[in-house]
Amino acid sequence: MQLNFAAREVAIKLVYYGPALSGKTTNLKALHELTKADSRGRLMTLETKDDRTLFFDMLPLVFKAETEGGAMNLRVKVFTVPGQVVHASTRRLVLQGADAVAFIADSQVAETENNAASFLDLRTNLKELGRSMRDVPLVIQFNKRDLPGVRTDAELDELARRGKEPVFKASAVHGQGVMESFFGLLERAWRKLDAEHDLRSKLGIQPDEFLAKAASSLGYEGKARMLCDAHVGGARSGKAGA
Amino acid sequence: MSDIPPASQDVVGDQPIALEDVVDRDALDDLCKSIHALFGIGVRVYASQGALLANVANELELCRYINEVPGSRAACGATVSAAKSVAPGDDGEVTHPCFTGLAYHIVSLVHEGRRVGRIVLGPYAPAGLREPPPSLAETDKRLDVVQASELAAKVPRVKQEALQRIAGHLKETLELIIFSSHKAWVTSKLHLYSVRESYRELQDKTTRLEQTLTRLKEVDRLKSNFLATMSHELRTPLTSIIGYSEMLAEGIAGELAPEQQEYVRTIHAKGEQLLRLIMGLLDLSKLESGTMSLRQAPAQIGPVLNEVITTLAPVARKKDVELAIDSDGVPCELAADAERLRQVFINLVDNAVKFTPKGGKVTVRARVTEGPALSGGGDDDDDSAGAVLLAPLLKQVEIRVSDTGIGIPAAERAKVFEAFYQVDSSSTREYGGTGLGLSIVKRIVDAHGGQVSVEGNEPNGTVFVVTLPSAQTRRAALPSRVPPALA
Numbered sequence: 001m002q003l004n005f006a007a008r009e010v011a012i013k014l015v016y017y018g019p020a021l022s023g024k025t026t027n028l029k030a031l032h033e034l035t036k037a038d039s040r041g042r043l044m045t046l047e048t049k050d051d052r053t054l055f056f057d058m059l060p061l062v063f064k065a066e067t068e069g070g071a072m073n074l075r076v077k078v079f080t081v082p083g084q085v086v087h088a089s090t091r092r093l094v095l096q097g098a099d100a101v102a103f104i105a106d107s108q109v110a111e112t113e114n115n116a117a118s119f120l121d122l123r124t125n126l127k128e129l130g131r132s133m134r135d136v137p138l139v140i141q142f143n144k145r146d147l148p149g150v151r152t153d154a155e156l157d158e159l160a161r162r163g164k165e166p167v168f169k170a171s172a173v174h175g176q177g178v179m180e181s182f183f184g185l186l187e188r189a190w191r192k193l194d195a196e197h198d199l200r201s202k203l204g205i206q207p208d209e210f211l212a213k214a215a216s217s218l219g220y221e222g223k224a225r226m227l228c229d230a231h232v233g234g235a236r237s238g239k240a241g242a
Numbered sequence: 243m244s245d246i247p248p249a250s251q252d253v254v255g256d257q258p259i260a261l262e263d264v265v266d267r268d269a270l271d272d273l274c275k276s277i278h279a280l281f282g283i284g285v286r287v288y289a290s291q292g293a294l295l296a297n298v299a300n301e302l303e304l305c306r307y308i309n310e311v312p313g314s315r316a317a318c319g320a321t322v323s324a325a326k327s328v329a330p331g332d333d334g335e336v337t338h339p340c341f342t343g344l345a346y347h348i349v350s351l352v353h354e355g356r357r358v359g360r361i362v363l364g365p366y367a368p369a370g371l372r373e374p375p376p377s378l379a380e381t382d383k384r385l386d387v388v389q390a391s392e393l394a395a396k397v398p399r400v401k402q403e404a405l406q407r408i409a410g411h412l413k414e415t416l417e418l419i420i421f422s423s424h425k426a427w428v429t430s431k432l433h434l435y436s437v438r439e440s441y442r443e444l445q446d447k448t449t450r451l452e453q454t455l456t457r458l459k460e461v462d463r464l465k466s467n468f469l470a471t472m473s474h475e476l477r478t479p480l481t482s483i484i485g486y487s488e489m490l491a492e493g494i495a496g497e498l499a500p501e502q503q504e505y506v507r508t509i510h511a512k513g514e515q516l517l518r519l520i521m522g523l524l525d526l527s528k529l530e531s532g533t534m535s536l537r538q539a540p541a542q543i544g545p546v547l548n549e550v551i552t553t554l555a556p557v558a559r560k561k562d563v564e565l566a567i568d569s570d571g572v573p574c575e576l577a578a579d580a581e582r583l584r585q586v587f588i589n590l591v592d593n594a595v596k597f598t599p600k601g602g603k604v605t606v607r608a609r610v611t612e613g614p615a616l617s618g619g620g621d622d623d624d625d626s627a628g629a630v631l632l633a634p635l636l637k638q639v640e641i642r643v644s645d646t647g648i649g650i651p652a653a654e655r656a657k658v659f660e661a662f663y664q665v666d667s668s669s670t671r672e673y674g675g676t677g678l679g680l681s682i683v684k685r686i687v688d689a690h691g692g693q694v695s696v697e698g699n700e701p702n703g704t705v706f707v708v709t710l711p712s713a714q715t716r717r718a719a720l721p722s723r724v725p726p727a728l729a
Contacts, residue, residue, distance in 0.1 A: 002256055011256035041354045042421050046429055055432050056254070062355025075355060077256055089439035093432060094254050 001099050001193050008203065009073040012193070013097055014185055018104035019111065019118035020052070020083030023143040026172040027104060027181070028057045028080055034179055036219035039063040053082045056094045063217035069204030074214065076186065083118065092125045100137040100189035102181055107142045107150035107169075137188035138165045139231070141181040146171040160233025167233045179220065183227040187211055250435040253428055261289040261351070261359040264423040265416075267296065273415065274298040281408055282398060286362040287351075287416070288326055295359070302365065304342060304393035313382025317341050325362050335409070337402075340365050341377040343394060349409045353420050361416065363409055367397040469527035473520045480520065484513040522678040529685035536579040536689055540713060543608050543639050544569050546580055550587040551606065554595060562600045565591070569608035574639050577713035582686045589679045590643045590706050597647035598703070608641045611709070637712040638692075644705040655696040659684040683708075691716055 002011040016024040025045060032043045041060035047053055061076040079098075081091040095101075103122065105115040123133055140163070142156055151159075153169070160167035166184055170177025187207070194200055194207050205213075208225075215224035274285040274296045284299025308314040321338075325346040330336045334350035334357070346364035350357045374394050379387045487510040489495065491503060498506060551567050558565040576583075587606070594604040650658060659680050687694045692710040699705045 013254075013256070044421070044425050044428070046425070055429060055436075060354040073355070075256060077354075079254065087436070089443065090432065090436045093250050093435050093439060097251055097255055 001197070003197065003202075005202070007073065008070060009075065010193075010199070010203070011075040011077065012099050012186075012189055014076060014078045014100050014102065014182075014189060015095055015098040016078065016080040016102045016104055017091075017095070017118070017122050018081075018083060019106060019114040020085070022083060022104045022106040022111070022115070022118075023170075023172045024080035024083065024104045025053050025057050027102075027141070027143070027170070027178055028059050028078060030172050030175045030178040031078065031182055032059055034175055034219075035061060036217065039217045039219075052084060053080060055082060055087075055090055056080055061218065063214065065205065065210070065213035065217070067203060067205040067209075069202075072203055072205065074210075074217075076214075078182070088121070088125075091121070092128055095122075095125050096129050098136060099193060100139075100185050102185045103138060103140045103165075104172075105140060105142050107144045107156075108147060109149055109151055137185070137192045139168060139181060139184045139188060139234075140165050141168045141170050141177065143170045143172050143177075145169050145176070146174060157232050160231075163233055165234055166231035168231045177230075180227045180230040183211065183215065183220075183224060184231055186214060187224075187228045250431070253431045253435065258356055259353060259358060259420075259424055259427075260291075261287075261295060261420065262293060264420055264427055265295065266423070269419075270296045270416075271298065273412075273419075277408070277412055281400075283363050283366050283400065283405075283408070285412070287359060288362065289359045290357060292326060302393075302397055304344070304390065304397060305365070307390060307393055308342065308381075308385070311382045311385045314378075314385050317381040321346075325364070326360075330357075330360065335406070341375070341381060342390070343367070343371050343374040343378065344397060347405050347409050349413045351413060351416055351420065353417065353424065358420065361409065361412055363405065363412075365397075366400045366405065367394065369399045369401045371399065466527040469523055473524035473527065476520050477517065477524075480513060480517055484510060484517065487513060519678070522682060525682050526678055526685065529682065529689065536582060538577045538579055538690075541576045541578045541580045541583070543572050543574070543576060543583070543641060543710070546583050547587060547606055547608060547641070550584060550591055553588060554591050557592070558595050558604065561595060561598075563595050563598050564603040565595070565606075566603065567606045569606065569641075572608045572610055572639055574610045574637055575713045576639060576690075576710055577716050578690050578710065583690075583710075586683050586686050586708065587641070587643070589683050590708070593679060594643055594645035594647065594704070594706070598645040599647065602646040602703075604643070604645045606641065606643050608639060611638055611640045612636050636715060638715065639710045639712070641708045641710075642705050643708075644699045644703060646699065646703040649698060649702050650696055650704050652698065658696060659694070 001013070003009075004011075016027055018024050025047070028043060028045075032040060039061055041062060043057065043059045045053070045057040046055040047057075057080040059078045061078065063074055065072050065074055079094050081087075081094045101122065103119060105111070105119075126132060126136060142151070144150060156167060156169065166188075168177050168181040168184055170181055172178050190199075190210055191207050194210075199210075200206050211224040211228065212222070215221065215227065220227060270287060274287065275298050277283075277285050278298045278300075285296065286294060286299070287296040288294055305318065308318055318340075321340045325338045325348060328336060328338050328348060330348050330350045334352060336348050338346045338348055340346065342365070344365040344367050346362055347366070349361045349363075351359040351361065371394070374387070374391050378390055379385060487506050490498065491506045491510055547567060547569050551565060555565055591604060591606060598604055684694050687708055687710070690710055692708060694706065694708045697705040697707060
C-alpha cells in the first residue's frame with residue numbers, strides 16, 4: 001500500500017496468481033467489462049500472440065470517496081502474474097508489494113496438481129520476498145465452473161470447509177464470480193491495511209463504509225456486502241478487524 | 243531472500259509517470275502540427291510540472307500588434323502563464339479568457355486517474371465575439387483600439403462545441419500515446435529486471451554447483467589416496483603368497499605329487515593375476531591423484547612400437563592372429579615417458595589380440611599428422627586463421643591400433659575408458675580382464691597431452707586411435723582444447 005496523506009490518496013495493489021491458463025487475464029478482462037467506465041483505467045495487457053501473458057496484465061481502478069475527513073482518492077491496481085513456469089522471476093517481481101492475493105485455480109480435476117504446484121510457487125516467492133502466507137490476505141477462486149470434468153460444488157464446499165481462505169466459484173469467461181472474488185479480495189486487503197495502519201481514524205472511513213463506496217463507484221451500489229459474502233469456507237480466520 | 247532492486251518496485255507499483263519520460267517530443271510535435279494544420283488553432287502541451295513539451299502556433303496579427311505595445315505585452319504574458327497553470331476543475335476542462343476577447347481552451351491529460359499534463363488550445367475567437375472587450379483598451383493607453391478591433395475581426399471564429407470536440411479528440415489521442423508509451427516502458431523495464439533476477443538465480447546455482455564440485459574433487463582425491471594405500475598394503479602379503487607358492491612348485495620344500503604341483507601352480511598363477519590387478523589399481527590411483535611422475539624425455543614412437551610388437555608377437559602367434567606394424571620413419575620427436583608409452587601400446591595391442599578371433603589381423607600404424615586445431619572441429623574460419631604460423635607447431639603422431647575382432651558398439655565407445663568398465667559385464671563374459679587397462683591408457687595419454695579414442699573398423703573390429711603432440715607443440719603450450727572444468 002502507498003498512503004499519501006497530503007493528497008489523501010491510498011494506492012492498493014492486488015495480485016491475481018495461479019497456474020498457466022487458469023483464467024487470470026480473463027478475470028481481469030471481465031473486471032474491466034463489469035466496472036463503470038469512469039472508475040476504471042485502460043487495461044494493460046502484455047500478451048504474446050498466442051494469448052499467453054508474457055509479463056503481466058494490469059487494470060487500474062480509480063475513484064473518489066467522500067469521507068468524514070474529506071474527499072479521498074482510492075487507487076486500486078489489479079495485476080496478474082504470468083502463469084507459465086519459465087516466468088518465475090517475473091512472477092516474483094510482480095508479486096512484490098502486493099497487499100492481497102487472489103489465487104485463481106482451475107476447477108478441472110485434471111488441473112489439481114498444477115493448482116497445487118502454483119500455490120507452492122506462490123508460497124516460495126513470498127518467502128523469497130521476505131513475506132509469508134500468514135501476512136498476505138488471500139482468497140481462492142475456483143474458475144471455469146462451466147467446464148465439464150470439474151470438481152463438483154459439493155466437493156469444493158467440503159474442501160473449502162477444511163481451508164481457512166474464502167473460496168469463490170467463478171466462470172470468468174461469462175463474468176460470473178468475478179466481481180464477488182474482487183470484492184472479497186478488496187475487503188480482506190482493506191481490513192488488513194485498516195488493522196495495520198488504523199485507516200479508520202487516519203482517513204475517517206470505516207471498512208464497511210469503504211467497501212460500500214468502492215462498490216457504488218464501480219457500479220455496484222448497495223451490493224458490497226452481498227458480493228463479499230458470496231463465498232464458501234473461510235470461516236476459520238474470521239473477519240479480521242470487523 | 244531475493245535482493246530484487248528496489249527500483250523494480252516502480253514498474254509494478256504505483257509511481258506517477260512524468261510525461262517528459264514517456265512521450266517522444268518530436269512525435270508529439272508532429273501530432274500537434276497536424277492538428278494545427280487541420281484547424282488553424284495553436285496547440286501547446288505542458289507536463290504537470292509546467293514544462294512545455296510541444297508548441298505549435300502561428301502568431302496572430304492581433305497578438306503581434308499587442309506585443310508591440312509594452313503594457314499590452316505584459317498583459318499578454320500574464321494571460322499565457324495563467325493558461326499554463328489555471329486549474330481545469332473537476333471536469334478537467336476549462337476555457338480561459340484573454341483580455342482581447344479571444345480565449346484559450348485547456349484540457350487535462352489523465353493517465354491512470356492522475357493528471358499528468360495539459361493541452362492548451364488557442365488563442366481563438368469564440369463564435370459570438372463581435373467587439374474586443376473594454377479590458378483590451380485598459381492594458382495600455384497607447385494601444386490603437388480601432389486597429390486592434392480590425393485585427394481581432396480577422397481571427398477565425400470557432401464554435402465552443404467544435405473546439406471541445408477538437409480538444410476531446412486530441413486528449414484521447416494523446417492519452418492513448420501516453421498509455422502505449424507507458425506500456426512499452428513498463429515492458430522493457432520489467433524485461434530488464436526479469437533478466438537480472440534470472441541471472442542472479444543462475445549465479446546462485448553456479449556457486450552451489452562449484453561448491454559441490456570442489457567437495458566431490460576432494461572426495462575423489464581421498465578415494466585415490468585410499469586406493470593407493472590399500473594397494474600397497476595388499477601387495478605385501480601377496481608377495482609372500484607368490485614367493486612361497488613358487489618355491490613349493492620348484493620343489494624346494496620337497497618333491498610334490500603331480501596333483502599337488504598343479505594346485506600350487508594354480509595358486510601361483512592366480513597370485514600373479516591378483517598382483518597385476520593390484521598394480522593396475524595402484525597405477526590408476528597414482529595417475530588419478532597426479533602422483534605418478536612421468537619421466538619425459540625426447541623420444542620417438544618407432545622404437546616403442548617395435549618393442550611392443552616383439553613382446554606380443556608370441557602371444558599373437560599362439561592365438562594364430564597376424565600382427566603387423568607400419569611405422570616406417572615417423573620423424574617426430576615426442577616429449578614422453580617411453581616406459582609409460584610402452585605400457586599404453588602393450589595394453590592396446592594385447593587387448594586387440596585378445597578380442598580378435600583366430601585367423602584375424604591386428605595392425606599398428608603410425609604417422610605424423612597435423613593437430614586438431616588445423617584439421618577441423620570448431621569454427622572453420624577461426625581454425626584456418628594463421629595456419630602458416632601455427633602449422634609447424636601443431637605436428638602430432640597418430641597411432642592406430644586396429645583389429646578384426648568383435649568390435650565395440652558405437653554407444654559404448656566413450657565409456658570404455660572409464661575405470662572398471664566392461665562392454666560385457668555379465669558374470670559369464672567370454673573375455674577376462676580387470677577393466678582397468680583402458681582407463682590407465684587414457685590417463686597416461688592424457689598426461690602426455692594426447693588423446694585416445696575408439697572407432698569402428700570396417701567390416702568388423704575396432705580401431706583405437708592415440709594422438710600424441712610433438713615435443714615442439716608441447717613446448718609452445720598452445721591453448722588446450724580441454725575445457726578447464728575437466729582439466
